Amino acid sequence: MTDTRTKTPRERYRTQVRAEIKEHAWEQIAAAGASALSLNAIAKRMGMSGPALYRYFAGRDELITELVRDAYRSLADTFRTVAGAGAGAGGDLAGLAHALRAWALDDPQRYFLVFGTPVPGYHAPDDVTEIASETMAVILDACAALPSDRPAAPFDAHIEGHREWAAGHPAAPAVLRRALTVWTRLHGVLSLELAGHFTGMAFDPARLYAAELDDLLER
Amino acid sequence: MTDTRTKTPRERYRTQVRAEIKEHAWEQIAAAGASALSLNAIAKRMGMSGPALYRYFAGRDELITELVRDAYRSLADTFRTVAGAGAGAGGDLAGLAHALRAWALDDPQRYFLVFGTPVPGYHAPDDVTEIASETMAVILDACAALPSDRPAAPFDAHIEGHREWAAGHPAAPAVLRRALTVWTRLHGVLSLELAGHFTGMAFDPARLYAAELDDLLER
C-alpha cells in the first residue's frame, strides 16, 4: 500500500472501472440471482474481453465478496442515517423498519445476497460480521429507547447468558429479545414478500409489515 | 394414460428408477443447493450415462418441478399427520410449529427450495399453490381453535377484504391475521437460523423459536 495521498489518474481510472464492473454485476444479479454471476458475461456487456477483468478482481469469488461487503455497508449506512435523524422513542424503530423495507424493495436480490439462501460454494469474509453487528447496534439502540413494559419471558434468562453478540451494549434482556424479534419478524414478512409467496394472496404486504411493526412497538 | 390397474414389472421398475433419481437429486441439492442441480452429475453417481435420464424426465426443469412438488407434498402430509393427532387447542399449533422446525432442520435445502430465494430461471407449477393452501388450511384450523382475546388491529379490516387465499375457511379476521403471523414469524426465525445468521451469536435458536411460538399462543 504505497499511498501517495493524492490520487494519480491511473488510480482514479482503476477505481472507476472497478465501480463500473460492480454496477454491471449488480444488474446481472438483479436479473438472475447471485449464483448466475459470470465474469465473462460482465466483460461482454462492458465491451471488454473476459480476461481484462482480472486486472481489477482476482477472480469471481473476490468480486462476490466485494458485493456482499458493499451490500452490508449500504444497509449499515442507511440505518445510521435514519438513526442519526433521531426521531426519538418509537419513531426511531419505525423509521428503521421502513428504511429496511425500502432498502429491500429497492433491490430484492441484494437483500437475498445478505439475508437469503447462502450462495452455494461461497463463504462470507470475516469483516462482514462486524458490519452486521453495526446494524444490530442501531436496532438495539432503538429498542432500548422504547418503554419496556413487556412481561418477562423464559427466553430472557437464556439470552442474558449469551449476550456477546450485542457487543457490550448495556441493554436489559427484554431489550435484547425485542431486538432479535424485530429482526426475525421483519425479515419473515420481507423475505416471503420478496420471494413472491404473497402474490397469490390479494392482501397488501406493506400492511402486514406495518401490523408486525405496530405489534413490536406496542409491547 | 392407458391404465391397466395392475402394475406391470416395467412400470414398477420405472417408478423405482424415477424415485432413485430423485433421491440422488436431493442429495445433490443438500450438498450444493438447487441451482447446482445437474442431470449429468446425477447420472454419473448412479453409474449411468447422462442421456439415460431422459427416459424418466423430460429435462432438468421437469425434475426440479417434481422435487418442488414433493417438498410441498411432504410438508402438507407432515402437517396433516400432526393435525390428525388432534391435541386440541394450543397443542395443535405448538405441534405444527415443532413439526415445521423438524421438517426444516431435516433438510435445510428442501426448506429453501420451498420458502427460500427463488431458483433463478425457474417458475413453479400451478398445482403447488393448491398444496400450499392445504398447509395454510391446517394452520388456520389450529389458529381458529385458540382463544381469541387479541385486541383488534387495523390490519384486520384490510385482511377481511382480502380473504380469498383462506379458500373459504370461516375464520374471523383476527384468526386470519394470526395465521399469517404464525407463518411469517416462524419463517423469520427458521430461515435466518438455516442460513447460518445466528452462528456467530451464541444463543440457542430453538429457544428463540420457542419464545416466538409462546408469544403466538398467548395472544
Add this chain to the structure above:
DNA sequence: TGTACATCAGTGAACGCGCGTTCACTGATGTAC
C-alpha cells in the same frame, strides 16, 4: 411351450455452449532524466 415380434432401457458419440482462468503479447499512458 416355443417362436416372431414389439417395446423400451440404456449407450456412446456428438453438438454447441459458456464458464473460470492462464499466458504471451501489444499498445497506450505515465515517469525520470
Add this chain to the structure above:
DNA sequence: TGTACATCAGTGAACGCGCGTTCACTGATGTAC
C-alpha cells in the same frame, strides 16, 4: 521541453471443464400367437 524507459490496461488464443440435449443404435425384456 524532449527523449528513453517503465508501468500497466486490455487483447486473443488457448486449456480443460461440465452443462443440457439430440440422435442413431444395441440389447434385453415383455407380449402375442
